[in-house]
Amino acid sequence: MELNYLRAFFEVAKSGKFSEAAARLNISQSALSRSVSLLEEQEGVVLFDRSKSGVELTAKGHQVFHLCEELFRTEKAIENLCREVQEKCEGPLRFAATDNVINDYLVEPLHTFRRKYPKVIPSIMSGPPDDIIDSLIHTENEFALLFAKVAIPNIEYRRLTSEFMSLVCKPQLWKECKSSNNEKTLRKVLENYGYLCSIGALLETRPKRVIMELFGEAPQIGLETNSQEAQKRFCLAGEGLAYLTRSMVEKEIANGDLFEVPVEHPHEFNLWLAIKKGRQLSLAARKFIEHFTEEVGQ
Structure with missing residues (x-):
């Protein structure tokens, strides 16, 4: 043939x-x-x-x-x-990632990678998923790391790992609204303080489905921001309930800074590697993806 x-x-x-x-x-x-x-x-x-x-x-x-x-x-x-065999792993490493991926997944793997390849210079763009995927098409970013798939035909996705979500609030809010059971307490916290979510989440199919499955109905919105790190910080300040990846709030829960609201079936989200179809990755990008995949898979 x-x-x-x-x-x-x-x-x-x-x-x-x-x-x-x-x-x-x-x-x-x-x-x-x-x-x-x-x-x-x-x-x-x-x-x-x-x-x-x-x-x-x-x-x-x-x-x-x-x-x-x-x-x-x-x-x-x-x-x-x-x-x-001929190339050297050096030069720019241009990619994009959401802020929670950068803060909770990227720092240590990138640190160990740079110890191994000190001549690689990372350039990382942060932002909401739509902007990040758009950057793969219109900028020099070679790949992206994010939890949400954006429906663009010429983007390929590869699952790297999965992460459970945690519904959290400041402990004082839960105590203040304490009722006869967890469901009633949750309703009261939502009524008094609201839900911290992404901008327009109730207008988008997938985020709306997740919210409806979580609460059974559309909750009162307390604050909207597309930065999950900002959602976490506002939650720590007592602004309401936030639904964030477990790794993002694990330390705060353990330290008592955040209370994990009991959820019968928490959602599980995938961490995705996104690449533009047909894009030939540099050696630095290929090596880092290999290194990062090994690190997050442990």
């Missing part, structure tokens, strides 16, 4: 149009179409349903496409491995 024919098929399958795939491969559309036709003829299969609006994969085409993803991913891994 001719590998170039497979690559031609793979690029057309990704874009859905021969014209776009031809531009990406820097060959004529007719030559690309001929390569795909030869592949189908030689193997005796139909991989595309063709129409004026473009092409769609057949059932067999979908199977071949998924195998091609593995094939070319392996090819790239081999290329990167061989290149590392």
Whole structure:
């Protein structure tokens, strides 16, 4: 089987149009179409349903496409491995992460990584998930670390680890609102102080679903901010209830600075690695992702 024919098929399958795939491969559309036709003829299969609006994969085409993803991913891994012999792990390491990931997951792994590769210079952008994912498309950031998936077609996500959530408030608030049971106490804290959440959380499908599952109804909002670190600080100041990752508030709970409200089924969220599809990562980025994955997986 001719590998170039497979690559031609793979690029057309990704874009859905021969014209776009031809531009990406820097060959004529007719030559690309001929390569795909030869592949189908030689193997005796139909991989595309063709129409004026473009092409769609057949059932067999979908199977071949998924195998091609593995094939070319392996090819790239081999290329990167061989290149590392000549490359030095140094220079800029540009990526983005939400503030809670930076504060609770990134500091120690980045510290140990820099001891190993002192000539790498990290440049880290922080912000809400939408801005972070946008930066992968419009800036030099090579990857991102965040807990929320943003629905952008040309972004790939890889799960690194999972984290349970904790519903917390200042202990004095819980004592002040103490009732005959935890549910009534929770209702009273919400009525008196409100819920600290992300801006517009009740307007977005996924955050709203989580909130409704947590409280059974839309709670009174006490304060909105897209910074989870800010939510934690306002919670410590007694501004209301916050729902944050367990690692983010573990020390404060242990020290008695925050009270963990009993929740029967706390939510579990995944920490995601996000990369723009087709992006070739630098050696520094590849090495750091490998190092970080090992650290958070422990």
